[in-house]
Every structure is written in C-alpha cells, then in structure tokens.
Amino acid sequence: xxxxxxxxxxxxxxxxxxxxxxxxxxxxxxxxxxxxxxxxxxxxxxxxxxxxxxxxxxxxxxxxxxxxxxxxxxxxxxxxxxxxxxxxxxxxxxxxxxxxxxxxxxxxxxxxxxxxxxxxxxxxxxxxxxxxxxxxxxxxxxxxxxxxxxxxxxxxxxxxxxxxxxxxxxxxxxxxxxxxxxxxxxxxxxxxxxxxxxxxxxxxxxxxxxxxxxxxxxxxxxxxxxxxxxxxxxxxxxxxxxxxxxxxxxxxxxxxxxxxxxxxxxxxxxxxxxxxxxxxxxxxxxxxxxxxxxxxxxxxxxxxxxxxxxxxxxxxxxxxxxxxxxxxxxxxxxxxxxxxxxxxxxxxxxxxxxxxxxxxxxxxxxxxxxxxxxxxxxxxxxxxxxxxxxxxxxxxxxxxxxxxxxxxxxxxxxxxxxxxxxxxxxxxxxxxxxxxxxxxxxxxxxxxxxxxxxxxxxxxxxxxxxxxxxxxxxxxxxxxxxxxxxxxxxx
Amino acid sequence: xxxxxxxxxxxxxxxxxxxxxxxxxxxxxxxxxxxxxxxxxxxxxxxxxxxxxxxxxxxxxxxxxxxxxxxxxxxxxxxxxxxxxxxxxxxxxxxxxxxxxxxxxxxxxxxxxxxxxxxxxxxxxxxxxxxxxxxxxxxxxxxxxxxxxxxxxxxxxxxxxxxxxxxxxxxxxxxxxxxxxxxxxxxxxxxxxxxxxxxxxxxxxxxxxxxxxxxxxxxxxxxxxxxxxxxxxxxxxxxxxxxxxxxxxxxxxxxxxxxxxxxxxxxxxxxxxxxxx
Numbered sequence: 001x002x003x004x005x006x007x008x009x010x011x012x013x014x015x016x017x018x019x020x021x022x023x024x025x026x027x028x029x030x031x032x033x034x035x036x037x038x039x040x041x042x043x044x045x046x047x048x049x050x051x052x053x054x055x056x057x058x059x060x061x062x063x064x065x066x067x068x069x070x071x072x073x074x075x076x077x078x079x080x081x082x083x084x085x086x087x088x089x090x091x092x093x094x095x096x097x098x099x100x101x102x103x104x105x106x107x108x109x110x111x112x113x114x115x116x117x118x119x120x121x122x123x124x125x126x127x128x129x130x131x132x133x134x135x136x137x138x139x140x141x142x143x144x145x146x147x148x149x150x151x152x153x154x155x156x157x158x159x160x161x162x163x164x165x166x167x168x169x170x171x172x173x174x175x176x177x178x179x180x181x182x183x184x185x186x187x188x189x190x191x192x193x194x195x196x197x198x199x200x201x202x203x204x205x206x207x208x209x210x211x212x213x214x215x216x217x218x219x220x221x222x223x224x225x226x227x228x229x230x231x232x233x234x235x236x237x238x239x240x241x242x243x244x245x246x247x248x249x250x251x252x253x254x255x256x257x258x259x260x261x262x263x264x265x266x267x268x269x270x271x272x273x274x275x276x277x278x279x280x281x282x283x284x285x286x287x288x289x290x291x292x293x294x295x296x297x298x299x300x301x302x303x304x305x306x307x308x309x310x311x312x313x314x315x316x317x318x319x320x321x322x323x324x325x326x327x328x329x330x331x332x333x334x335x336x337x338x339x340x341x342x343x344x345x346x347x348x349x350x351x352x353x354x355x356x357x358x359x360x361x362x363x364x365x366x367x368x369x370x371x372x373x374x375x376x377x378x379x380x381x382x383x384x385x386x387x388x389x390x391x392x393x394x395x396x397x398x399x400x401x402x403x404x405x406x407x408x409x410x411x412x413x414x415x416x417x418x419x420x421x422x423x424x425x426x427x428x429x430x431x432x433x434x435x436x437x438x439x440x441x442x443x444x445x446x447x448x449x450x451x452x453x454x455x456x457x458x459x460x461x462x463x464x465x466x467x468x469x470x471x472x473x474x475x476x477x478x479x480x481x482x483x484x485x486x487x488x489x490x491x
Numbered sequence: 492x493x494x495x496x497x498x499x500x501x502x503x504x505x506x507x508x509x510x511x512x513x514x515x516x517x518x519x520x521x522x523x524x525x526x527x528x529x530x531x532x533x534x535x536x537x538x539x540x541x542x543x544x545x546x547x548x549x550x551x552x553x554x555x556x557x558x559x560x561x562x563x564x565x566x567x568x569x570x571x572x573x574x575x576x577x578x579x580x581x582x583x584x585x586x587x588x589x590x591x592x593x594x595x596x597x598x599x600x601x602x603x604x605x606x607x608x609x610x611x612x613x614x615x616x617x618x619x620x621x622x623x624x625x626x627x628x629x630x631x632x633x634x635x636x637x638x639x640x641x642x643x644x645x646x647x648x649x650x651x652x653x654x655x656x657x658x659x660x661x662x663x664x665x666x667x668x669x670x671x672x673x674x675x676x677x678x679x680x681x682x683x684x685x686x687x688x689x690x691x692x693x694x695x696x697x698x699x700x701x702x703x704x705x706x707x708x709x710x711x712x713x714x715x716x717x718x719x720x721x722x723x724x725x726x727x728x729x730x731x732x733x734x735x736x737x738x739x740x741x742x743x744x745x746x747x748x749x750x751x752x753x754x755x756x757x758x759x760x761x762x763x764x765x766x767x768x
Contacts, residue, residue, distance in 0.1 A: 218725045238725040240549070294532035294550050358550060358711050362530040373711050375624065 022489045023208035025470065027482060028221060028230035030237045032189065032214040035172035038157040039112060042120035044399055044480035047157035048234075049192055049212055051481035054095075055160035055177035058086055058105065058139075059151050065310075065401070065478030067155045071100065071178065072139075081146040081432050088137040092201045094163045095182045102133035107164035109141070123405070124153040127429070148432040152402070157479065180205040180485040190214065194484075206472075206488040218351070225251070225465055232466035232473060234482050237351060239297040245465045252468045256476035257310045260397035260460030261303060262352055264360060267391055268453060269415040273343075277335035279452035282393075283321035285328035285367040286360060292458050295355035300458035305445040306404045309459055310476070313441040317449040321456070328367045340368025343392030347373065348381040352460065353395040360395065386413045397460045401479055404444055407453060416453045495758060502754030508747025512740070516562040525553035527560050528712045536730050546732050549722065554733070557714040558740050564626060564715045565744070568708075569695030571630045573688055576637020581684065583638070584645030585676060588653060589668040600646070603639035611636040611694075612701060619707040626709040633698045637691050644687050648680040682759035686752055693748035700741050716741050 033045035038055060052060060060070035072086040092100040111117060113125035127150070130142040143150065153159060162168070166176055175183045180200045184193035194210040213230060215221045218238035224230045225245070234254075236242065245251040266273045266282065273279055292300040301309050304317030332340060347357040354375060361371045371393065376384065385391045398406075408425035410417035424447065428440040449456070462477040472487035496502045524544065531551035539546045545554040587599040606614070615632035622628050649672070652658060661671050702708035703717025711718070716737040723733030 219727075222725065222728075240726050241728070244728060290530065290532040294530060294535065355550075359530050359532065361712055362528055362550075365528060375706055375710065 023206070025207055025210055025484070025487065025489075026229065026231045027210060027212045027484070028215055028224060028233040028236075029212055029482070030214070030216055030218075030221070030235070032216075036175045036183070036186070036192075037168065037172045038160055039108070039162065040118045040120075040168070040172070047480040048482045049194075050160075050175055050177065050179075051157045051479065052179060052483040052485055053181040053194060053210075054175050054179045054183055055157070055162075056179050057154055057156070057160045059155040061155050061401075061478045061481070063474045063478070063483065064476065067151050070155070071105075071161055075151070081148075082143050084141045084143070084150065085134070086139045086141065088139065089201055090137050092178050093199055094176050094178055095197060096163070096176050098163055098165075100161065100163070100178050101136045102139045103136075104164045105139045105161050106131045106133050108161045109159075111162070112159065119158055121156060121158040121400075124156055124159055146430045146432050148434075148437055149402070149429065155479070156401075157481070181210060184209075203485075205485050207484060210484055212482070228467075232464070232470050234462070234464045234466075234473060235477070236463050236465045239299045239351070239461075239463050242297070242299070242463055242465070250468060252466050252470075254462070254464035254466060254473060254475055255299065256462040256464070256474070257301075257308065258399060258460045258462045258477040259308055259401040259403070259479065260399040260477075261306050261308065261403075262300070262356075262395070262397040262457045262460050263306065264455035264457055265391075265394050265396060265414045266454055267389060267393070267414060268417070269389070270392060272335065272337060272341055273392065275335050276452065277331050278337065280321075281328040281331035281335065281367070282364075282369075283452045283455045284324045284331065285369070286321075286363055286455050286457070287323040288318065288457055289323075290363070291356050291359050294359045295352050296458070296461070299461035299463050301461070303456045303459050305448040305456055306398070306407065306454070307441070307445045307448075308401075311402075311441075313438040313445075315442050315445055317445060318456075320449045321452065325363075325367050332368060337368075340370065342370040342372065345371040345373045345393045345395075346381065346385050346391045347375050347395055348378055348385075349375075350397070352397060356395050356457070360393075389413060389415065395457075399460070399477075399480060404441075404448065407444075407448060414454055416451070418447070418451060421447050421451075496754065499754045499758065501750045502758075505747040505750030505752075505754065508743050509751060512562045512744045512747075513566060515559045516566050519556075519559035519563050523553075523556035523559050525556045527552055527556050527714050536726075536733075538732060545736050548719070548733050549726060549730070554719075554736050557719060558716070558736060561714040561716045561719060561737065562740065562744075564703075564709050564713060565696045565699050565741075568626060568630050568633065568699040569692050572633035572637055572695045572698075573691050575630070575634030576641050576691060577684065577688060580638040580641025581645045581677075584642040584647075585649055585672040587642070588646045588649035588676070589672055591650060591653070599642065603642050606635065607639045607643075611698060615698060615702050616705075616707060619702065624707040624710060626713065629699055629702045629708045632702070633695050636698070637695070640691060641684070641687065644683060645680055648683050649676045652676050652679055682755075686756045686759060689748055689752035689755060693745040693752070696741065696744055696748070 029048055031045040033043055033049060034041060036046060036050055038046045038050055056070045058070055058072040059067050062068045071088055071092060073089045074087045076085045088102060094100060109125060109128060109131045112119045113128050127143045127145060127147045128141060129144045132140050134140050163176055180197050181194040182197045184195050186192045191211050191213045196205045196208045215224055221233060221237055222241050225233055242253050246253045266279055268274060288302040292298060302318045303309060304320055307314055345357055345361060347353045357373055361373055364371055385394050405425055406412045407416050408422045424440060424444055428437060431437050431440060464473065466473055469490045470487060471490050474483055534547055534551035535549050537543050537547040543553045548554055583599050587596040590596050614636050618632040619628045658671060658675055661675055699708055700717035703715040704721045708717055709715040719737035720734055727734045
C-alpha cells in the first residue's frame with residue numbers, strides 16, 4: 001500500500017514525461033463546503049478544497065504530518081523562545097496578481113486573533129502578543145509565553161495568509177490565494193473546478209485542471225467510481241465497498257491514518273455521567289473490536305485515550321478500559337445504579353456514528369443502560385449537542401490534529417473540568433524541550449484515560465480509492481486536505 | 492359473503508399473503524428465533540442456513556427475526572394510520588354530505604383539498620422534520636394523509652344515498668341527520684370503506700417503508716423493513732440477501748393487500764357481480 005508521496009525532484013522529472021498524458025482529474029468528496037474561506041468556518045470540507053491547493057500559510061503540513069516551510073522560507077527563534085522571525089519567500093503572487101508581502105501576514109494573523117474574529121480555531125493564535133513587518137519579506141511575531149507548538153499551529157488551514165484588502169465576504173465564493181491551483185468556478189450542489197496556477201512561486205502542479213465532485217450518497221459514490229466518473233475518492237464513505245475495489249485491477253485502495261479520534265462522548269456535567277464510576281462502567285461496557293468490525297469493516301485502530309496511535313508520543317492505554325461487561329455492571333451497582341438507567345444517544349450522519357450507534361446501544365443494553373437513539377443532521381447536532389449540551393451520549397470523530405488541548409476547556413461540549421489537566425496543558429504549551437513535551441503528552445493521555453472523560457473507540461482510518469494510474473495522493477491525513485499539487489497520471 | 496370471497500382466487504392468495512405477515516407480527520410478540528436487539532458482529536453476513544433461516548445482516552442480527560418484528564412495525568403503523576383516516580375522515584364526509592352546500596360542507600371539503608394538494612410523502616416529511624423522526628410521528632403523518640381519502644369517498648357515496656327513498660322515509664319518520672347517517676348511510680357505504688381501507692392499508696405500509704428508508708420512520712433499535720433496505724444499500728453488491736428479503740416482504744404484503752382489495756371491490760360492486768352471474 002505504501003506507494004504515495006514522491007520527492008519534488010522526481011516530480012520535476014516526471015512532469016515532462018507526463019505531458020502526453022491526461023492532465024485532468026475528477027476528485028470525489030462526500031460533503032460540499034458551506035463556503036470557501038477556511039479562516040471563517042470549521043467545516044473540514046473547506047480545507048479539503050483549499051488547503052495547499054489554493055491557500056498557503058507560513059508553514060504547512062507535509063503528507064506524513066511534519067511541519068515544513070510554506071510561505072515562510074525559513075525562520076529564526078530567539079533564545080527565550082518568544083520571538084519568531086519569519087523570512088518570507090519573495091516573488092509570491094496572489095492569483096489576482098498582487099504581491100504577497102509581510103503586511104499580508106500581519107493583516108491575516110491580526111485578523112485571526114482579533115476580538116471579533118470568526119476564526120474557528122482562535123486558540124491557535126491565542127499566545128500571539130504582537131505581529132510586525134520588519135520589511136517586505138520579514139515578519140516578527142512576539143509571543144506572550146513560550147509555545148512549543150507555534151509552528152505547528154501556523155500550519156493549520158485556519159492560519160492561511162489572505163491578501164490584505166480583499167473583501168472577505170467575496171472570498172467565500174471566490175477564493176484568492178497563493179497556491180498552485182487557482183479557483184475556476186463552483187457549480188453549487190455539484191462540483192468545484194480548479195485550474196493550474198501558471199505563475200506559481202514553487203514547483204508547479206502537474207495537473208492542468210481539477211474537478212471536485214460532491215456525491216453524498218455512498219451508493220452513488222460507489223457507482224460513480226465503478227463507472228469511471230470519479231478518478232479518486234480520497235475518503236470513500238462506505239468501508240464495506242473497499243474489498244470490491246481492492247479486487248478490481250482498475251483501482252488502488254489507499255488505507256492510511258487520520259487525525260480522527262472517534263469517541264463516544266459523555267456529557268460530564270449531566271447526572272449520572274458526573275459520577276466517575278458510571279463513566280468507568282461505560283468504558284468497560286464497550287467492545288471496541290465489535291465496533292471497528294461492524295461499523296468500519298475492520299478499518300480503524302483501537303485507542304485508549306484522545307491521542308493518535310501514529311504519533312511518537314502515543315501510549316497504548318486500551319487495556320485500562322478493556323471490554324468487561326461484568327465489571328461494568330459491578331461498577332454501575334457501586335455507583336448506585338444496580339438496574340442501570342436510561343439516557344440519550346444522539347448520532348450525527350457519518351457511517352461510523354450511525355452504525356456504531358446501533359452496536360453501542362446493544363452493548364450498553366447488555367449491562368442495563370437503555371439508550372434513546374436520535375439520528376441528527378449535522379446542523380441539529382451542532383445546535384443540540386455541540387452548543388446546547390443537550391445530550392447524554394454522542395459519537396463523533398475529532399479530526400483536528402493534536403486536539404487533546406480541548407480537554408482543558410470546561411466549556412467544550414463534553415464539559416470535562418479538571419484543574420489538574422488544565423495545569424498540565426499550560427505546562428505543555430510553555431514547554432519547548434521535545435523530550436519533556438512527549439512526557440507531558442503521555443501524562444495527558446494517562447489522565448484522560450484514568451478519568452474516563454469519554455469512551456475512546458478507535459482512530460478513524462483514511463479509506464481512499466483511486467484509479468491505479470494516479471500517483472501522488474496523500475496516503476495519510478495529517479490534516480483535513482486533498483493536496484493535489486503533486487498528483488499526476490502515470491500513464 | 493365470506494364464502495363468496497374465498498371462491499375468488501385473487502382474494503384467497505391475497506388473504507394468505509397478508510395473513511402470513513400479520514401472523515408473523517403477532518408471533519413476534521412472544522417469540523422470534525433470535526433477539527433483534529443484540530448485535531453479534533463476528534456472525535455477520537451469514538447466508539441463509541439452518542440456524543439463521545434467512546441469514547444475518549451486517550451486524551450479525553438474524554434477518555428472519557428482524558423481518559418478523561419489522562412486520563409488527565409496518566402493520567402497526569398502517570393499521571393506526573388507516574384508523575385515524577377512517578375515524579376522522581368518515582364522520583367528516585358524512586357530515587359534509589348531510590349538510591350539502593352549507594358552509595360546513597365547504598369548510599370540510601376545501602380543507603380536504605388543501606391536505607390532498609400535498610403529496611403524501613411530503614406531508615410526512617414535513618411532520619417528521621418539525622416534530623422529529625419517530626414511529627408515532629410517521630403514524631400521524633400517514634394518518635393525516637388518509638383523512639381526505641375517506642372523507643371524499645364517504646361524502647360522494649353518501650350524497651347519492653341521501654336522494655334515495657329509504658332515506659326520505661327515515662326523514663319522514665322524524666330521524667335527524669346524525670341518526671340517518673349512522674343508521675342508514677354508513678351501513679350502505681361500508682363495502683366501499685372496506686375496499687378503500689384495504690388499499691390505504693397497503694399504501695400505509697409502503698409509506699412507512701419509504702419514511703423509514705429515508706430515516707424518518709421508526710428509529711433504531713426498532714427493526715423496520717424500510718430501514719433494513721436503506722442499511723443494506725451499499726452492501727447489495729456483495730450481500731444481496733440483506734436487501735432481497737425485506738424488499739420481498741414489502742412487495743408480498745402490498746401485493747396481498749391489493750389482491751384482497753381488488754377482489755373485494757369486484758365482489759361488492761353489483762354491476763360486476765351481475766356480469767359474473
């Protein structure tokens with residue numbers, strides 16, 4: 001399966017060879033974005049179109065999740081770790097022809113961290129004290145305290161650099177970035193078209209045109225792949241169809257990792273889940289392997305805390321919450337619920353939630369916990385569960401990279417309020433020594449598992465399908481993105 | 492009458508088909524081969540065999556048991572929905588007929604037109620979208636759609652009866668509109684109502700399956716034929732039995748009820764009956 005990413009030099013070489021071959025690709029995706037401004041929305045579908053293709057930030061994620069140089073060619077960090085001096089690439093132009101300069105960076109970062117900012121990940125910019133432009137290609141960012149994750153933060157899709165002076169409302173339908181692809185048009189409800197940026201500052205894209213088609217129905221997605229209407233589906237919605245693609249010589253199945261920790265989230269403030277014994281009982285009542293097999297057809301890795309297994313700091317804590325219905329019943333009795341209780345299970349649309357929900361409801365029933373299952377659309381889920389705290393249990397995949405920091409926010413929807421954990425996160429943010437950081441992240445994992453904040457189910461797998469002649473798609477998904485800059489047809 | 496009905500092959504076949512599912516639904520209250528609320532993932536996608544007569548689904552549940560309990564859902568929704576339609580529609584239609592041309596008649600019939608103007612499924616989607624998806628809301632939605640069907644039918648049939656001599660003599664005898672409707676009109680349109688009821692019943696089962704298919708009917712873990720179909724859609728290419736059996740259940744039930752309805756209509760219609768004799 002390991003065939004993807006190639007170095008830029010190889011690409012430059014093959015670029016000339018690819019001349020005679022197809023230069024168009026049809027990409028399939030399930031969810032259409034609400035708009036195309038990643039600095040004003042949380043929807044992953046936005047980043048799936050614009051990240052790396054249209055917009056770029058100071059730094060960026062590579063295919064294997066490393067933080068590499070983006071619009072900033074290099075950077076210097078002061079002794080005390082508080083001052084970052086970014087040296088921007090020169091000659092970078094926006095798609096509308098204007099130059100990308102230091103003032104655009106100052107504008108973008110200040111806009112994102114402003115009081116009235118609508119940025120979905122404002123926390124990324126929280127530690128910035130000041131942003132100034134030393135000259136046209138040098139930006140100095142001063143932090144309030146040391147932040148070992150600052151360059152990582154700047155690689156997010158929410159931290160891309162916009163052109164100062166652009167009408168931000170207009171950008172939602174007509175993005176203007178610096179990336180290797182320019183935006184052509186958007187046929188609402190159907191597709192988005194991109195074209196190669198001929199004035200790109202870096203290695204130009206090999207594909208000339210790209211169409212991203214939106215197919216929400218998994219059956220239709222299957223048919224479209226089979227008929228060849230779609231050349232690649234980076235995240236295919238129905239895992240049950242993957243063996244068929246695998247058996248078909250026309251296709252390659254690309255299984256990789258994502259940053260999606262899939263959890264059975266519990267409302268930590270709502271009785272009876274405010275009782276740690278009840279939460280511990282929940283975690284022992286769930287059989288992860290049945291959920292991975294039944295809902296995801298085997299694609300997924302069990303997790304024991306809110307942390308991705310492919311991260312070097314990962315420790316396997318699944319043993320802390322092994323499947324043991326007897327123990328779960330005993331814990332429930334100890335907590336004062338010998339006959340169990342009834343609660344709500346609210347499920348958003350993805351397959352892992354709907355199908356996983358049926359399995360979890362059955363497993364909980366086996367230890368005496370009855371669930372009222374409600375299927376919700378994303379809009380109602382955000383309103384009722386995420387913002388309204390009106391739920392007992394819910395299943396959702398947290399796809400942001402390294403997002404265990406949200407557990408320090410007692411207002412976050414599952415409302416975990418632990419002073420110890422909050423102190424630990426503060427310590428981690430201030431720590432810059434890599435070894436110490438790893439140790440602290442492992443402490444965080446142990447704390448999340450020991451407190452049974454949520455039931456940690458599995459790490460979502462990236463289940464992609466592509467025509468076998470397509471090279472250069474990301475195998476893993478270190479962030480929400482469909483990076484097409486290095487994609488080409490091998491024949 | 493019953494004997495005459497069973498002489499018609501259509502009725503007999505329809506009756507057997509429909510009764511099979513009614514019986515399955517009744518038996519499911521006491522017994523199913525396997526519990527339907529327990530998932531057994533390692534046992535998924537079994538083909539029909541001696542243990543699981545119709546195989547198992549993607550979560551390892553026994554399809555035969557799911558169909559039995561699903562029949563209960565379908566039939567319960569359809570029965571109550573037809574009940575609502577008859578219970579409200581027939582009195583409304585009779586009242587409109589008794590006061591033909593009055594304001595009451597106009598209000599009832601124009602109200603009916605209003606409900607009738609919306610396609611049945613659209614009403615159902617509207618109701619379940621506002622009040623949330625559940626079996627109860629599906630029943631209400633399908634029931635509301637049934638009201639104008641019965642109201643129109645009973646008004647039309649009653650109007651022709653109101654001009655008949657026996658109604659006139661009842662009026663001369665001093666009976667009021669309510670008593671005439673109940674004692675003379677209703678018994679005479681009962682045939683029509685039974686035929687229409689059978690057909691609405693089959694439409695109700697289809698509507699319940701359609702609503703469940705789009706996720707607006709009975710919610711999991713209650714099994715439902717429509718949702719079984721929806722769940723098995725992406726697996727149809729490698730596990731067709733998951734879709735085949737609930738699909739067949741819907742087809743056979745609806746076919747049975749329609750055959751019965753057709754046969755009854757022939758039986759009750761004097762013109763056809765005379766032609767046959």
